[in-house]
Amino acid sequence: MRSDEEQEGMPDAGFPAAVLWDMDGTLVDTEPYWIATEFAMAEKYGGTWSQEHALNLVGKALLDSGEYIRVHMGIDRTPQEIVDEPARRRGGAGGGARALAPRRARACSPTSRSTASPVGS
Template identity: 75%
Template sequence: MDGTLVDTEPYWIETEYALAERYGGTWSEAHALNLVGNDLLDSGRYIREHMGIDLEPEQIVQELLDGVVGRVEQEVPWRPGAVELLTGLVASGTPCALVTMSYERFVAPILARLPAETFRVIVTGDKVEFGKPHPEPYLTAAAALGVRPEDCLAVEDSNTGAKSAEAAGCLVLVVENHVPVLVGERRVFADTLEGIDLAAVWREGPSTDHRDERRGS
């Protein structure tokens, strides 16, 4: 979700800087970008160590969520083409799952802006034992949809998320946002979700770079 459907990474980063200021810690853009796509408790541990603040990871996560939830309740920053893509998938009867390491209380105000049952399955970071890059989140989603992971196309924007989906057996469509993503055997790259033909992505597989197609159009 974060960075793929909605561009909430700036919200997270601003909240991290505010946390550092509130508790006398130090922070940097490089540290912030290291957290993109990570499990929130892992991020809390990283922040405790690298920000230098004396808070438990669980409290760090809750304070981050307080700040970011407040922002998305005011405005949801959709990524280009995201809503249109979801609308088309629902209309075609394609079963969709949301697989995010954000917690349920952060996901709720975003899903409230979409038609009911846009996602048949929702897997959040507080509902799995092992977060991304472990395959459990995507394995859980595929099982709940009643399909094989090998028959799923995951859409991701981070190395952490791509690793999780790839390890589960999914084909991965990567739309980079704030961080570069490495090339992988089961990864397809595109510049944007705007006008993306998912059927073509699935049919052509990881041999095609859809960024080249857009540059040449």
């Protein structure tokens, strides 16, 4: 147990100084959403797509993925337009992220989320 002097200046005894919420694969399995969106884009824009292509993108940078999709799906979209599509379909990425963080942890510690998804304001 820490003494009063050691606890002084801490946000709350027993709580971390800060919390980083990793949204892509740790707290939320986002890959199924990305993959479903890729197949929907192929259908929408007349491209072709496969599960193998989808799995090649797991963990890749967004704009690199957008370029891969443009080339391999064969659609006439820029890499930026391609990576913006999932956020538009879901109404912005990360909208429910705050609900995952317990209110007490948010109140006691600075928090931030880590995600490769475009995060709306």
